[in-house]
Amino acid sequence: MAWLGVAAAVGLLLPWARSGDRTRSSIELLSSANALGVIEGWPRVALFVGWFGVVAGAAVGLVFVAWDRPRLGAGATAVVGPALVLALVGLRLTPFGVAWGAWVASGLGVTASIGSGLIHLNGQAMHGKSGDS
Numbered sequence: 001m002a003w004l005g006v007a008a009a010v011g012l013l014l015p016w017a018r019s020g021d022r023t024r025s026s027i028e029l030l031s032s033a034n035a036l037g038v039i040e041g042w043p044r045v046a047l048f049v050g051w052f053g054v055v056a057g058a059a060v061g062l063v064f065v066a067w068d069r070p071r072l073g074a075g076a077t078a079v080v081g082p083a084l085v086l087a088l089v090g091l092r093l094t095p096f097g098v099a100w101g102a103w104v105a106s107g108l109g110v111t112a113s114i115g116s117g118l119i120h121l122n123g124q125a126m127h128g129k130s131g132d133s
Contacts, residue, residue, distance in 0.1 A: 002065040002074075002076075004080075008084060008106075008112055009055055012055070015099035017102070043090040043093040046090030054087070060076035063076075064076055071119065077112050080112050081110040084108075088103075
């Protein structure tokens, strides 16, 4: 599931918003909107927290998987879906149109989160404990 989290994080580079005839990735959107002061209040906070949550969750999840700690990796990756949904909700409250990349990244993130939850629950059922195996 960590790989789905990474795929969702890469989805941040896809077109996320439409402004006129131009599409912008999440990075371009955050940079431009911040520089121009277009997005204010909690939608701005939601976009920034969601964006950094995706990157951090995917990176930490991948590190844990590399260390052969799949349940810890699943736990870290589980934040990717909610973070992307939070960013998507923030984006929907802006004057920008939502582009296809936001939906793809959010779908991948939610799938990674659901899979991560299943891995964690399966590990608890198999080992009868809450620690990592």
